[in-house]
Amino acid sequence: MTDRARYTDPAAAELPQADAEALVRGRHPDPFAVLGWHAQGDGHILRVYAPGARTVEVLARDDGRWRGELTECSTPGLFVIALDEAFPYRLRFHWPDGVHETEDPYAFGLLLGDLDLHLIGEGTHRDLGRCLGAQPMQIDGVPGVRFAVWAPNARRVSVIGAFNGWDGRRHPMRLRHQAGVWELFVPRLAPGEPYKYELVDAQEQVVHKADPVALASELPPGTASKVADLDGIVWHDEAWLARRAESLVPDHPISIYEVHAASWRKHGGNEGELYGWQELAEQLIPYVLEMGFTHIELLPIMEHPFGGSWGYQPLGLFAPTARHGSPADFAAFVDACHQAGLGVILDWVPAHFPTDAHGLARFDGTALYEYAHPFEGVHQDWNTYIYNYGRREVHGFLLSSALHWLKHYHVDALRVDAVASMLYRNYSRRDGEWIPNRHGGHENLEALDFLRHLNRVVAEEVPGTAIIAEESTAWPGVTRAVSEDGLGFAYKWNLGWMHDTLSYMAEDPLYRCHGHHNMTFPQVYAYSEHFVLPISHDEVVHGKRALLDKMPGDEWQKFANLRAYLATQWTQPGKKLLFMGCEFGQWREWSHDRELDWWLLDAPRHAGVRLLVGDLNRLYRELPALHQGDGDPDGFVWVIGNDQTNSVFAWLRCDSKGEPLLVIANMTPVPHEEYRVGVPRNGEWDEIFNSDAECYGGSNLGNLGRLEAIDEPLHGQPASLVLTLPPLAVVLLKPR
CATH class of the missing domain: 3.20.20.80 (Glycosidases)
Known part of the structure; x- marks a missing residue:
């Protein structure tokens, strides 16, 4: 019998009524058992279910030669043809709005390997992003997308998208029972294609779900997943990757700028469009580098x-x-x-x-x-x-x-x-x-x-x-x-440090003597973990007020308190994290709907806070004493921890060689003249930082850059020096 003769009599290819009804209702448990090529008698039949198609033709895959036109059965949308031999093929669909030619998804065999399925079921697969979801690939030389989704209790799962009119009857998937994973290869799809899964779930409800392992998605409020190809990404960061391990170890400086990408900046201000990643790269990266941070979070x-x-x-x-x-x-x-x-x-x-x-x-x-x-x-x-x-x-x-x-x-x-x-x-x-x-x-x-x-x-x-x-x-x-x-x-984020120190700073300086322990207690447990000291987004929303606005006093005092607090954060043990906007003293609480108040940088005091943070980051990186001892109790020593009356604190930070750095904080708006503090060695000490400096917006009260320590023991130290403590300020001294 010739192909043509067999083709003209497709009655033998009719499906049992139960199978046909299951296909029409989108409830067939195994579409591969009835669609595609199947041996029958001394020949083969090809079944295609394409509801809405006018006609369907079959072509040889290798040379495109026409091999016949399928006949629509008594079941609407089910097309069949009977031929002597099975062969690799393509299908030409004639739809009311055009013609579409592609390979048949039901011509391809099992897709996921047994090892993948075993690891998925075991919960030990370490690369699901390249296994499940939508994976662009070629199978038997045919380009397309392999879909796979874990849904063990579903009655049926289909891939739906613009390519099939979002019709769940068109591309039902195969269930791999041992792992509860459904799979299907859809030929000729390409990256960028939107899709979802249509499930007949365990409750017999038809639901549409985004892909749990999608590599890309539609722009919200759209909810579809999108096919994406990560193989084309070209990297140029080999040098960074080779050395990045040392950038995250406890004895290295880690200073983190925390960013909400959608509200750092916007096009044209608050009502503008969001920046894309390229624009963030062009503007955020230079800004963070200028500020001296080591990491973006x-x-x-x-x-x-x-x-x-x-x-x-x-x-x-x-x-x-x-x-x-x-x-x-x-x-x-x-x-x-x-x-x-x-x-x-x-x-x-x-x-x-x-x-x-x-x-x-x-x-x-x-x-x-x-x-x-x-x-x-x-x-x-x-x-x-x-x-x-x-x-x-x-x-x-x-x-x-x-x-x-x-x-x-x-x-x-x-x-x-x-x-x-x-x-x-x-x-x-x-x-x-x-x-x-x-x-x-x-x-x-x-x-x-x-x-x-x-x-x-x-x-x-x-x-x-x-x-x-x-x-x-x-x-x-x-x-x-x-x-x-x-x-x-x-x-670990040290949220206890954040809570205690902010509670102290929020107090009127007149009453800070009663909360003195809030500044000293965090050092009791400072080495129990490897800590990050965080001033994060959570502290500047929901009525908690902006960091600057938490500070007490008039405007001058608020800025001075903020500068002193940031200097304290940068000079105490622990890695640093600061949320965007805090580095220049934003007045308003952060809102995800608007960009930061960048216009504030036109005001000297706000510009001064930003300059201060940049200088703190520079000192933090350049002075080993400020970062090497973060995980070592010997890297921190209280010199003055009990001067509640004057709200003065002093501590030493030491590097791995024992080289000291003295930090002194005066948390009152009253300058302290002739204040004596113990130090570990006599001789000249340089004042290398003063948060009250005029360039930061302060009163410029200080020690003219240099002090002399003498052999007069104090505070458990063998020497001491006398200095002026500026109001609401932190001073750093380093032996010459």
């Missing part, structure tokens, strides 16, 4: 549906937000930072995720990514869901997300948000509203396992990078090695 730039969350309710843990450009644009920004000698830190949020219907919530009709019970799975403070850290696949999803940013985007460190909420099962919950762990305690043992595993794997896979914890409790060993029963973080 970005509030979460992972895709998030609501801008008002500042990125802290992300849904696209593998996708840079489309608000500032493409994934390649973000990679170019990181590359530019590295070429300029700046490290990049990203805020990363594995603690919770929003409840948006297009996201992870009840993804396949079950609590797939989150704990099922509301006492475990709902954050009451933020009305979000909590990841189920005890589920292997979720553990692996989060681990792979962290590695994705560190490996594929060359990011230098991740700051993990809200660690405290992960550690405690009763975090922000009343009695009776939380479920104890298997030992009856309040620790989240699954989250602990995840955090320790995360830190072990990052050290193993991406040496030279760091994971930083925002952890607000007294949990012991946050930065202790995992091998020593710690959590394994490189650094």
Whole structure:
């Protein structure tokens, strides 16, 4: 029988009614079992389901030779042809609005390997961003996109997009049962294509979901994922990567400028468009370099549906937000930072995720990514869901997300948000509203396992990078090695230091004597962890007032207090972090909807604060005493810690060779003349910094640059010197 004769009689290719109805209803459990080539009798039949097509033709894939026209069966949209032989083929679809030619997705075999599926199920796959999601590739010489998504409880999953009219009947996927992963190769798709998954979920509801492992997304308020190709990114930061490990170790200066990319600057002011990554590279990087910071920390730039969350309710843990450009644009920004000698830190949020219907919530009709019970799975403070850290696949999803940013985007460190909420099962919950762990305690043992595993794997896979914890409790060993029963973080934000010192600074100087301990107590535990001293975005929003406005007194005193506080931060043990706008004394609270008040820099006092921060960063980098001893108790010595009456503090910072630097702070608006302080050696001491200098907006009271110490012991030191302490100021002295 010839091909043509077999083609004219397709009745034998009709599907059983149950299969045909399942295809039409979008409920068929295994579309590959009925579509594509199938042997039948002594020939083969080809079935194509294309609802809405007028006609369908089959062509030879190699030379495009016409091989026949398929016949529409009694089932609308189901086309068949019977031929003697199966062969590699293309399909030509005639739609009401045009003709489209492509290979058939149901002509391709299994896509994911058994090892990938095993690792996904085990929760140990370390590169899900290159395995699941939408991966541009060639299969059998045919370009297209391989889609794969974990949804073990779904009844059916389809890829939908503009390429198929968002019709979930057109591209149903194959279920790989051992891992609960659905897969499909869609030929001829290219990067930039928007898509979602249509699921018939466990509750028999039809839902549309964004891809949990999407590498790119539509610009909000759009919610579709987009195909992206990371293989074309070209890097020029080899020199930085070769030396970056030393930039994050405890004895090196780390000074971090915290930035919300959407509100640092805007085109045309507050009502303008957001800067793209290229414009941020052109303007933010030179500014940060001029200010002397060593690292930029970005509030979460992972895709998030609501801008008002500042990125802290992300849904696209593998996708840079489309608000500032493409994934390649973000990679170019990181590359530019590295070429300029700046490290990049990203805020990363594995603690919770929003409840948006297009996201992870009840993804396949079950609590797939989150704990099922509301006492475990709902954050009451933020009305979000909590990841189920005890589920292997979720553990692996989060681990792979962290590695994705560190490996594929060359990011230098991740700051993990809200660690405290992960550690405690009763975090922000009343009695009776939380479920104890298997030992009856309040620790989240699954989250602990995840955090320790995360830190072990990052050290193993991406040496030279760091994971930083925002952890607000007294949990012991946050930065202790995992091998020593710690959590394994490189650094921890010292929120106790922030709270105590800001409480002190907010007091009227007349009453500061009563809160003297707020400035001294943080040094009691300063070496219990590797700390970052943070003045972050959280301290300048929600009615807390801007950093300058927290300071007491008239305008002059507010600026003097701010300068003294920043000088204190930069001269005490711990790495530094300052939120944007604080470096020039912004008056208004930060708002994500407007850019910083850059016009303030036309005023001398604001310009003076910015100059002061730049000089502090320069001294911090140049003087080993200010950074080498951050993790060593011998690097800090109180000289005067109990002068409550005068609100004066003095301390020594020492480098690894024991070379001292004296810091003296007068936290009253009254100058102290003839104030004697003990020092470790006699001879000449240079005044190398004075926050009351005229160039910073101060009164220019000081010590004319040089002092002489004599052999007169005081404050436990063998020598002493007499100096003038300017009002609300910090002075640094260095032996000649």
